Amino acid sequence: MRRVTSDKWRPRLATVVIAILVVVMALPLVGLFFFRLYENQLIRQTEAELIAQGAVLAAIYAQDVREAGIPFGKLGVPMPPSGSDAESRSDEADTSYRPIEPTLDLASDNVLPTRPAAVAANADPAFAAIGARLSGLLTQTQKTTLAGFRLLDPRGVVIAGREEVGLSLGGVGEVRAALSGRYASALRLRIPEEPAPPLYSVSRGTKVRVFVAMPVAVDDKVAGVVYLSRTPNNIVKHLYGERGKVTLAAIAILGGTLLIGLVFLRTVSRPIYGLIERTRRIAAGDRTAMRPLDHHGTREMAALSTAFLDMAEKLQARSDSIQTFATHVSHELKSPLTAMQGAAELLRDSGSTMDEAERRRFSNNIVTDAGRLNLLVRRLLDLARAENLAPSGDTTSIGAALALLPAENRLTASVEAGGDIGLSISGENAAIVLANLIDNSARHGATAVSLSATSADGKATIFVSDDGAGISPSNRAKIFEPFFTTRRESGGTGMGLGIVLALLKAHDGTIRLVDSERGTRFEITLPVA
Known part of the structure; x- marks a missing residue:
């Protein structure tokens, strides 16, 4: 009866393979969404660079303030206590180390709106003079580092920094923090009203700018602020710069995917379909289909x-x-x-x-x-x-099996050797085997049957010999065939040896006819108990 499979949808092997290959090819593309980590590192790197540049400019600015002899009263608020982890001093008299570590993080920091515009204000002439002297230095530095620089006085008025000189940035959040003596940094949008770029979800750094405000300390008071900004590098720019390598990588990925598909096709899909085709041919009765596949994979x-x-x-x-x-x-x-x-x-x-x-x-x-x-x-x-028959696990010996035979049906049977060797077969089944062999000997004119057994390597070898007429050479190959008998007229059924063979096979045993000078001689093997 043919088993009917359910109508549940099942994908074809080729569909599964194609899906796997598509996933393999898409993995590098999916990796683009994890560039956020790399972008974050680029932003941290940009902030670290601005901190380094700001520290140098703060030291120069502080030196100029001291040389200019600006009165102590014109300086800003006192610097926070030395325990503050946000302080940044440039006073040469203080030789303790106060490193400033980058703190910006794309995962936790909000991207603020674009920087508010500067408002009108009046700069102190003393600080304005310092700014004028340092403006050339800022311009030359900007050409190399591409960063934006603003020097602010203690009130937040720009004293150096291109077109915003004389205007106040005191209302900007990070500037207010720096004017209070604390280092501050922020991420701000660069272009306020343009739509987000195509890869905005991948790289937030594409349209952001890093702002760093570093207080300048003179005599433990805020003498001004170094305000720096720069657009960090982004992964898109990096990939474009490495477009040759990226192209080679894409070709390698595509080639590797095609190679995986070809290998899978030859080693799995093709042999399976070949085996299915053979199954159908065999089911249709084609005996020529029962041969090995041309390609196993x-x-x-x-x-x-x-x-x-x-x-x-x-x-x-x-x-x-x-x-x-x-x-x-x-x-x-x-x-x-x-x-x-x-x-x-x-x-x-x-x-x-x-x-x-x-x-x-x-x-x-x-x-x-x-x-x-x-x-x-x-x-x-x-x-x-x-x-x-299923093996019962019982054991017996030749002597015990012979004792189970009916006395009136037994020829003279003698055990010459190995009568006590344990055999992995029940006594009842062993008696059936011996009874059929002895009965077969009696039907062929034997008067006596001798048995001997030896054991080696977990196997027992039993020889059953008689002194009967023996088996003609023409019949030796047929004796185990069902219904083959030369004594049909005397009641032979030709099934005795077939029963013996089936019983021995059920107990992992064998039987075969061996040469003998007289009569018939069988060799039986059985596992030792």
Whole structure:
């Protein structure tokens, strides 16, 4: 009966392979969404560079303030205590180390709106003079570092920094923090009203700018602020700069994906489809399909193909055996049934014209044929039971098995050696094996049977010999075939050796006919208990 599979949708192997390859190709693209970490590092790097540049400018600015002799009262608020982790002093008299570490983080810091515009204000002439002297230095530095510089006085008025000189940035958040003596940094949008770029979700650094405000300390008071800004590098710019390498990487990824697909196709998909095609041919009765695949691909696929073909060959052999067995059974049963039917019809049709002797002869024929049918049925049941027997785990020996045989049916059987060797077979089954062999010897004129056994490497070898007429060379290859017998007239069924073979196979044993100077000699092997 053919098993009907459910209508549940199942993907084809080719679909699964294509999906896997698409995922493999997409992994590098998905990696673009993890460039946020790299962008964050670029922003930290930019902030660190601005801190370094600001520290130098703050030291120069503080030196100019001291040299200019600006009164102490014109300076700003006092610097926070030295324990503050945000302070930044440039006073040469203070030699302690106060490093400023980058603090900006794309994951936690908000990107602020674009920097507010400067407002009108009046700069102190003393600070304005310092700014004028340092403006050239700022311009030359900007050409190299590409950073924007603003020098602010203690009130937040720009005293150097291109077009915003004289205007106040005191209202900017990071500037207010610096005017209070604390280092401050911020991320701000560069262009306020333009739409987000295509890769904005990948690189927030594309349209942001890093702002750093560093207080300048003179005599523990805020003497001004160095306000710096710069647009950090972004991953898109980096990839564009490395476009040659990126192209080669893309080609390598595409080539590797195609290679994976080709290998998978040849090693998995192609053998599977070949095996499916063989299965259909075998199911249709094509015996030529029971041969190895032309291409196995992998060791596991070769093992699967071999196991499948072995199974198909065994099923085919079993089917042939069943067909042959059915033919033999029908033939063996047909002969006595035909004879019984003929005798019964003669008894019915002859009526009173048949004398008593003839009537008795035909009745005896019916009884004899009925007995043969009964014997055949019993032997068939014995054979079926032997072929489907599962080992019980019981053990016995030759001597114990012989003791189970009926005394009236036993030839003179002697054990020459190994009678106490333990055998992995139950005493009942061992007795059936010996009984069939002894009965077979008796039917061929033997008067005595001898048995000997030896054991080695976990196997017992048993020799069963008789002094009968032996087996002719022409019949030696047929003796284990079901229903083969040379004593059919005397009641032989030709199934005794078949039952013996089936019982021994069920216990991982074997039997074969070996040469003998006289009579018949069988060699049996069984596992040792």
